[in-house]
Amino acid sequence: MKKKHASLLLAAAMAASVISGCGNSANNSAAETEKTETIAAAATSAAEETTAAEAAEDTEKNETDEVVIATPRDAVQGSGDAYYCWEGAYVWEALTANNGGVIDPWLAKSWEHNDDCTEWTFNLRDDAYFTDGVQFNADVCLKNIERWGHGITSTYTTLSIEKSLPNLDKMEKVDDFTVKFTFTQPITTLEYVLSDYGSPMYSPNCFDEETGVISDYAIGTGPYKIVDHVESEYVTLERNDNYYGENGKVKTFKIRCIPDAETRVSALKSGEVMGLADNGAITMDAAKNLCDTDSSFEMDSTPSHMTEYIMFNDKNEYLADKRMRAAFNLATDRDSICSVIYGGLLQPAYSFLSTQSTFHLDIQGTYDMEQAKALAKEVLGDKTVDMTMIIRSSTASDYNCKAVAEYLKQVYAELGVNINIEIVDSSLYKERQQEGSYDMTLTVFGINNADPTSTFKQYFASEGNSNKTLNYNYYNEKIDELVAKAPTIADVEERSKIYDEIQQELFDDSACVPICYQINVNIHNKAITHYAGKTFGVGLPTISWVK
Structure with missing residues (x-):
């Protein structure tokens, strides 16, 4: 398939994704509808820009004035969570x-x-x-x-x-x-x-010494402390004035939990919140569009530890065949996905470890639709098979994965695979994984510490916890041997070579399909400054009101 063909499919997928969220109007002509929408959009844009500007030009702020930030999920998961808060x-x-x-x-x-x-x-x-x-x-x-x-x-x-x-x-x-x-x-x-x-x-x-459960608020040594929390609504953080390091610039932050993407952006435009943060807080195109149309806002993008993947359930007889997984790998045009759907802001991914890992191996793969078709034909013959792709609803909206899935559905149809896309909430997504009632997932995740040993073991060792409980069912004898060997290598450089072998073998065996390395997109009102993205969220201690 030519690159032009791939781009057309991508454009169609994005259009389908947008259209699926629109209603119908049988009584208006196309021209009247377009005119009405243009006028309405212009009026809305002008009103929003005025509101944001007024928020930015409000009375002079100082460190005692609270800064409100919105995130897609509650920054505090509560007592039942091992970390309590992010x-x-x-x-x-x-x-x-x-x-x-x-x-x-x-x-x-x-x-x-x-x-x-x-x-x-x-x-x-x-x-x-x-x-x-x-x-x-x-x-x-x-x-x-x-x-x-x-x-x-x-x-x-x-x-x-x-x-x-x-x-x-x-x-x-x-x-x-x-x-x-x-x-x-x-x-x-x-x-x-x-x-x-x-x-x-x-x-x-x-925390309780017998159970380890945090009983009330988490108490740490950090530059901020929790003083109030309403589940799924907000958490209030107050500066720790006895912190051993440099004190935060702002006395109090309120981090609001706003799961709906449109509501988050509306809150930012209206001045209810001064910034958006966390993975998937705003899509790149939405942030870029807002900054281009309203000078009150500024976007900060930083490399993320998150990567977008297709993970397979190898209990599927076809996916257990390396050739079929390789067909999906070769048919995935990462360059077009990154340039068209993600506006050229993301890098194509071929290695399982993100670019933020010290042990990341820079693998350069290829897009080859003809070879993909040939491999698929070896496995399927002339048959067309159905496969189900599940996506967590928050992932679909926060990372624009719905558009990616629609594109892949069209592409993979050329391999003889009819993809049924199912977008489900988090609880059902987890249930479906644990039941194994899916064929592949489109997901975004990252590793939360700098050593990949446990992650490789968890996802790809035959006895790995996630490999078994989430029904990836991946088996590769060489991976098992390398994962077992890595912790026994004392020399860091030699151990790094083992990690390189693991990453290369995962790619060669098409254990999964890495698609793109994500970035943290953080946007804020220019009434605050030093709103810098970090690996996890934004750097709260450096944020201050503009004098």
Whole structure:
């Protein structure tokens, strides 16, 4: 298929996606409708620009004035969640931080290990205090790690001792601000594994020692603290004036949960909120259009740890065949998807690990429709088969995945596969995965710490938890061997080569179809400044009102 053909299909898919959300009017001519819509759009645009400008030119603001930000999901998941709130709330902190692939000290100020990487010693900060006055020290650190062993689930990622401290033999307090971990096998990248969501620390006063459940509000050492929360509505964050580092510029933030995309954008236009944040808060084309039509707004885009994928259920007899998966891989024109649907702002993806991973392997694949058709014919013969693609509803709207799915449906039809797209809510999506009642998913996700070992194991090892419970049912003997081998390699460079092998094998075997590397799109009213995107959300401590 020619590139022109692919672009036409993409345009048709996007048009279909838009049309599916429109009503019909039998009484107006096309010309009258267009005229009416043009006048209405102009009036609405002028009104919205005036409102936003007025919000930006309101009375002079200072640090005591609250800044309101909107996100698609509640920034606080609550007591039943292992993390309680997302990292972007700046409430809790971890031992180490992943800053664009560079591991920096956080609550641990330094670390060292023995020659074979079976003993690691972490030197902790002695000036960090939780917002309830408890000092962070070795005892608190070890209590938190014991909490990870209680099996508390999370919507963010798995928190467990086995994931964060694999093959742990013992942990001990060396002195008040030093802890030591001993492992039965070498672990060369522990500082990566413990970064961010790998080692959250909370005051022992806020969680039950027996269950690990956070009883009231999470209490951390971060630059902000939770002072009010109404589930699925908002959370209010107040500056921690006793923070050991640089204080936040704004005294109070309110982060509103607005799940509906149109309502979020309307709130921004009206001045109800000053910015949008979090994964999928606004589509790139919507943000760009708003900034182009209203000078009151500014967009910030930064690389994300999130990647868009097609994941297969290999229980399907055809998808269990490597040739069929390869056909889908070759038929996916990533360049056209990135340029047409995503406006040229995203990069085509071929490697499973995102570009934000230290261990990302730069794989350059190809688009070859003729080869794809040939492989599909080897598997299907002259048959046409039906396959179901499920998409979580929030993913479909927040990442423009509906348009991508409509395009892929048309393309894959040329392979002899009739794709039935089903967009379902989160609970049904999870249920369908656990039941295995789907053939493929179109999804967006990322890894939440800097070491990929547990992620490779989780998704692609034959006994991996997600591989089994989410019914990917992937089996590759070489992957099993490499995933088992990686943690035993003491030398970081040699271990990195194992990660390269894993990524290359996943690509060669078409274990999944990475489509594009996402970016964080954050937009804000120019009444505030230093609204910079981070790996998780935006940098709240740097935000300030424009003087």
